Amino acid sequence: MPLLRVGPDVELYHEDAGSGPPVLLVPGWPLTSESWECQVGALVEAGHRVITYDRRGFGRSTRAWDGYTLATLVDDLHGLITHLDLLDLVLVGFSSGAVEAARYLAVHGPDRARGLVLASPLGGASALGRDLRIAAKWHRVAMLDDVLTRFFSVNGEGALDEATRQHLLSTAAASSARATLTVIDAWSDPTLDLAADVAAAGLPTLVLGGEGDAVAPSHRVNAPTVVIPSGPHGVHITHPQQWNQAVLTFLAG
Template sequence: MSLFYEDVGDGPPVVLVHGWPLSCRFWEPQIGPLVEAGRRVVCYDRRGFGRSSRPWHGYDLDTFTADLTALIESLGLTGLALVGFSTGCAESLRYAAASGRVARLVLSSPVLYPDPLADELRIASARHRIPVLDDLLLRFFAIDGHSMLDEPTRQYLLRQAADASPKGTVDSLAAWGAADPGPDLARVTAPTLIVQGEGDAFVPPEDSGTRVARAIASSSLVIVPDAPHGVPLTHHERWNELILEFLAS
């Protein structure tokens, strides 16, 4: 099992964790500004996605977290900022709760709490994977059905998602459906920033960011107006500004 990763820049480390069903290419609008701000940036493809290995098993939260742990330890990263997006917030949260290496935690559009949608998506993905991914990547970047992302970029992301491990794509949804973030939320002590789009059609703020902010004592929540689930892409200038301000605080 090997994880593909990129390690660029110099300075305090920032580790970026993408969500389902994407890859580290999702973070293209963030890498340059973070490096220019004097940060060392590490982004990687979760197992089964992008250019990482595609084993038949291991698409559960414990294994995703073990992968993240192994990468951080192999690179000797300490005092790091850990940034998760969507389902990638799950292992980011779990690692931050258990490790003393995290100085700052960012949870963007966090998908943490179990949802019946996970089972529906899992069943649909097993039968009609590509149409499901197409529909999902419309909702990720849309408000009231209107896409906030240009179509060439959405198609670029869809190609990446379609190329991922079919088994990993389906099994990752089962991991979401079995999630229990309560213990991890209670253990987080690192300053935490939660960023979510006001019009998130995938996990509404009241069921996601607001709940997470109440559960983490050392947290702050920013709701970006007129932004969807994929706010790091659709509103990247505002998102980057928020994260850089938080990291510098």
């Protein structure tokens, strides 16, 4: 089992496939590395080395009690990147994972990276975070069910087959209850400035989202943007072919 120790009591599960220029996929809360299933194969076949991982407390990584601040999550990511000695890297972050990817570059610098993809990025969603914290504390699985309904809906209509949604719900529910609740503060801090982090990184950046995103409809980042028609927040899962092609075009450029 590929585990990397990033702290005294924390190991990160990760997978490393393919060869070529590296692409690291950062999942969004409350999902795990399994949410990139439709991306890994396409990127590897296009000639890229693809790395996926579970953040602490989620998936197959250590179910730590503490360490769910944005600073610690970014340090975990830094530990993974340096351990694998990734160079000429493109970071791809979905939803809250976009916040972590951009902050990593702003804090640790862009020396190891050549590009950034912000997929349906969140940032500073304080009202949403407050509501989710309350629901996660007392009704976690029901809250996750509701969140993943919204992730994959456009105008109230589901855009993802129910079997896949239920699979993603089961992986989210199997993560640490403590992590699911406390990590919300990491990306819902109203002082977060995603645009400032992207500017500090100074790298070629692509913003990629769905036309019908009801979770993070406004991206507020000054970068080339691709909007996939009729796509929801989790558009990389509902519209993988269009999403993958947009990312591959960016990688080729």
